[in-house]
Amino acid sequence: MARIKPHALLQQSKKKKGPNRISLTTIILSSLIVVLTVFFLYTTYRNWSQRSGIQMENKAAFEGDNSSVDLKKSDPPGYAILDTAKGSIAVELFKDSSPEVVDQFIELCQKGHFKGMPFHRVIKHYVIQAGDINRLEATEEWTLKGKHYAQLDTSLKHEAFMLGTPKANPNNRGFELFITTAPIPDLNEKLIVFGRVIKGEDVVQEIEEVDTDEHYQPKSPISIINVTLKQKI
Structure with missing residues (x-):
């Protein structure tokens, strides 16, 4: 057997131990x-x-x-915000005492029935009325009684700033809004009360003070801009 020279062994060792290049x-x-x-x-x-x-x-x-x-x-919503050019009027709805009327009111609000509805009758120290100006009725009875009723004792339901609609309300088209500005003892004879003003009484009074003609119609138009329903206020 041939002997490997030391130099050759050294070269082989380097080849085995050296790292491979990548x-x-x-x-x-x-x-x-x-x-x-x-x-x-x-x-x-x-x-x-x-x-x-x-x-x-x-x-x-x-x-x-x-x-x-x-x-x-x-x-259902318990409150409504009536936005007008004079300001906002917050109303609490009587869901328990007048559920059918409140439901009808809410439905009409959702359909936009009251948007742009004018206050077409304003009787100072008595009532402001919003609705169809073409459906005006005689105002003499309302006006004459309004001059006397402000000085009479009344129940809570007949106080000022109550929200109502006429009992003679055959359809949604005729749904009008009344806000009293003075006590009205015979309110139940004319209106279904379904709410009351809890904020914005000053706005109601400002509307009440607008100039009107001999038919109690405002000389400068003022309307309900929008109605927003609320769960809480």
């Missing part, structure tokens, strides 16, 4: 694989996040719709 192509391919992997993971996470967000929004919207329906059926 080619540039291998480095580029490895880097590309890492970048693609990270990009894929990021895209997957982003799509999952967006999908989860959409599902949560749809769920919230669905639950919100259900709650609105339930709220409308089981807990």
Whole structure:
């Protein structure tokens, strides 16, 4: 057996122990694989996040719709805000004592029935009336009684700043609003009281003081701009 020279042994040892060189192509391919992997993971996470967000929004919207329906059926609004050019009038609705009229009022508010409705009759120290100007009735009886009733003792339901509508109310089109500005003892004979003013009495009084003609119609038009229904105030 031939003997290996020491110099040859040294060269073989260096070849076995020396590290292998990594080619540039291998480095580029490895880097590309890492970048693609990270990009894929990021895209997957982003799509999952967006999908989860959409599902949560749809769920919230669905639950919100259900709650609105339930709220409308089981807990109707208890207040209404009448916005006028003179300011806002907050009204508490008598849901317990006049449920049918309140339901009708709420339905008409949602349909926009009162938007732009004018105060077409203003009798100082008595009442302001909003409704269809073409449906005016005689005012003599209201006016004559109004001159005397302010000095009489009245029950709570007949106080000033009560909200009512005429008993002779055949349809929604004829639904008019009366806000008393003085006590009216025979109010039940004429109106169905279904609310009272709790804020904005000064606005009612300001409307009451507008100039009117001989038919108690305001010389300068003033109307209900909008009515907003509220659960709480």
